[in-house]
Amino acid sequence: MATINNHYLKLKAGYLFPEIARRVNAFAAANPDAAIIKLGIGDVTEPLPEACRTAMIQAVHDMGDRSTFHGYGPEQGYLWLREKIAAQDFQARGCDIDASEIFISDGSKCDCGNILDILGSDNTIAVTDPVYPVYVDTNVMAGHTGPSNDQGEYDGLVYLPISADNNFTAEIPEQAVDLIYLCFPNNPTGAVASREHLQAWVNYANAHGSILLFDAAYEAFITDPTIPHSIYELEGARTCAIEFRSFSKNAGFTGTRCALTVVPKTLKGKAADGSEVDLHSLWNRRQSTKFNGVSYIVQRGAEAVYSEAGQSQIQALISFYMENATIIRDQLTQAGLSVYGGVNAPYVWVKTPHGLTSWDFFDKLLSQCHVVGTPGSGFGAAGEGYFRISAFNSRDNVNEAMARITATFQG
Ligand SMILES: *Cc1c(COP(=O)(O)O)cnc(C)c1O
Numbered sequence: 001m002a003t004i005n006n007h008y009l010k011l012k013a014g015y016l017f018p019e020i021a022r023r024v025n026a027f028a029a030a031n032p033d034a035a036i037i038k039l040g041i042g043d044v045t046e047p048l049p050e051a052c053r054t055a056m057i058q059a060v061h062d063m064g065d066r067s068t069f070h071g072y073g074p075e076q077g078y079l080w081l082r083e084k085i086a087a088q089d090f091q092a093r094g095c096d097i098d099a100s101e102i103f104i105s106d107g108s109k110c111d112c113g114n115i116l117d118i119l120g121s122d123n124t125i126a127v128t129d130p131v132y133p134v135y136v137d138t139n140v141m142a143g144h145t146g147p148s149n150d151q152g153e154y155d156g157l158v159y160l161p162i163s164a165d166n167n168f169t170a171e172i173p174e175q176a177v178d179l180i181y182l183c184f185p186n187n188p189t190g191a192v193a194s195r196e197h198l199q200a201w202v203n204y205a206n207a208h209g210s211i212l213l214f215d216a217a218y219e220a221f222i223t224d225p226t227i228p229h230s231i232y233e234l235e236g237a238r239t240c241a242i243e244f245r246s247f248s249k250n251a252g253f254t255g256t257r258c259a260l261t262v263v264p265k266t267l268k269g270k271a272a273d274g275s276e277v278d279l280h281s282l283w284n285r286r287q288s289t290k291f292n293g294v295s296y297i298v299q300r301g302a303e304a305v306y307s308e309a310g311q312s313q314i315q316a317l318i319s320f321y322m323e324n325a326t327i328i329r330d331q332l333t334q335a336g337l338s339v340y341g342g343v344n345a346p347y348v349w350v351k352t353p354h355g356l357t358s359w360d361f362f363d364k365l366l367s368q369c370h371v372v373g374t375p376g377s378g379f380g381a382a383g384e385g386y387f388r389i390s391a392f393n394s395r396d397n398v399n400e401a402m403a404r405i406t407a408t409f410q411g
Pocket of ligand 1: 109110132183187246
């Protein structure tokens with residue numbers, strides 16, 4: 001019989017979201033009249049910007065005419081899109097990033113996992129705790145960890161706890177680690193990293209020959225002008241960092257699929273014979289072999305993000321979600337809860353009151369307010385005692401959910 005990849009058996013089989021669904025379904029079955037509001041999953045709710053839709057409709061028409069039809073595109077993405085990204089997302093912020101260093105893909109989630117294809121299996125890997133589960137699970141699947149313990153921590157990973165005590169930015173480790181996953185603005189905590197903190201990571205990585213895997217999926221939500229949007233705003237990042245970006249959250253492309261990964265040509269890793277190898281060439285080879293590009297139609301939609309109309313429409317979308325975040329922060333604070341995040345990110349990270357566990361608080365919100373959020377412990381052991389509330393929702397749902405919570409907790 002054919003054998004399987006046994007590392008998959010180590011995975012904590014998708015515990016968090018299935019367990020949330022199980023509890024919500026059980027409550028809904030027992031309380032059929034309860035109008036449940038979901039502020040849980042990190043998906044956008046508002047429609048695609050008009051500029052993107054118009055560009056995609058035009059692209060469909062292009063596909064209907066032999067003279068403008070597009071078959072396979074470049075595996076790296078169309079140059080007209082990569083040049084706009086290089087100019088407006090990077091060079092405009094002083095980042096020395098060229099279009100040839102940008103690779104268009106169908107998602108940052110995939111890229112975060114796929115990047116492991118070009119990296120060795122003997123690297124020491126650090127993640128924050130709590131963390132976006134994709135970074136951990138893709139390493140488990142690749143066989144980079146041992147089994148997990150009761151708290152869901154895997155042998156062989158270095159966990160860097162983040163909490164209110166350290167402003168939700170991990171201490172730079174004493175030991176040398178080879179790969180460090182950083183996500184700022186952060187999912188799930190909504191925290192951001194200062195220029196000084198990111199510079200310290202870049203300096204650490206360059207000193208140890210480590211690589212930072214920097215997930216900037218939420219950069220568009222930054223409101224504080226002192227906070228870097230890209231790791232390449234920091235001196236020295238071109239020799240130690242890969243950056244992941246996505247159109248999912250800024251332009252509502254979660255269902256449309258378009259993202260990008262930046263691999264600078266100056267970034268190197270060590271081969272078995274001790275020589276230094278360009279990671280850009282390896283990623284190019286990997287993508288050319290295993291990926292056939294994002295559809296022409298979707299790339300035209302992404303290109304429209306960089307038009308004047310597109311820019312103002314995505315700004316309006318982001319402002320809408322951030323107003324939701326402000327309402328959530330204000331109302332929860334009024335209800336006497338301690339809240340973090342939600343200022344430069346669409347997530348509010350709530351300290352559970354009275355020492356409730358994350359799941360206790362989940363059950364309380366569900367049963368008393370009919371509101372669903374995400375237990376912090378689902379993102380890692382150090383997320384215990386916290387709870388994530390997402391600002392991705394309609395204004396009516398946010399207002400109603402907050403009214404119920406304040407009514408319950410104030411009294
Ligand atoms: C939503 C999200 C992404 C984007 O993933 P896509 O596959 O591009 O939709 C990346 N990283 C984090 C932490 C996210 O929450």
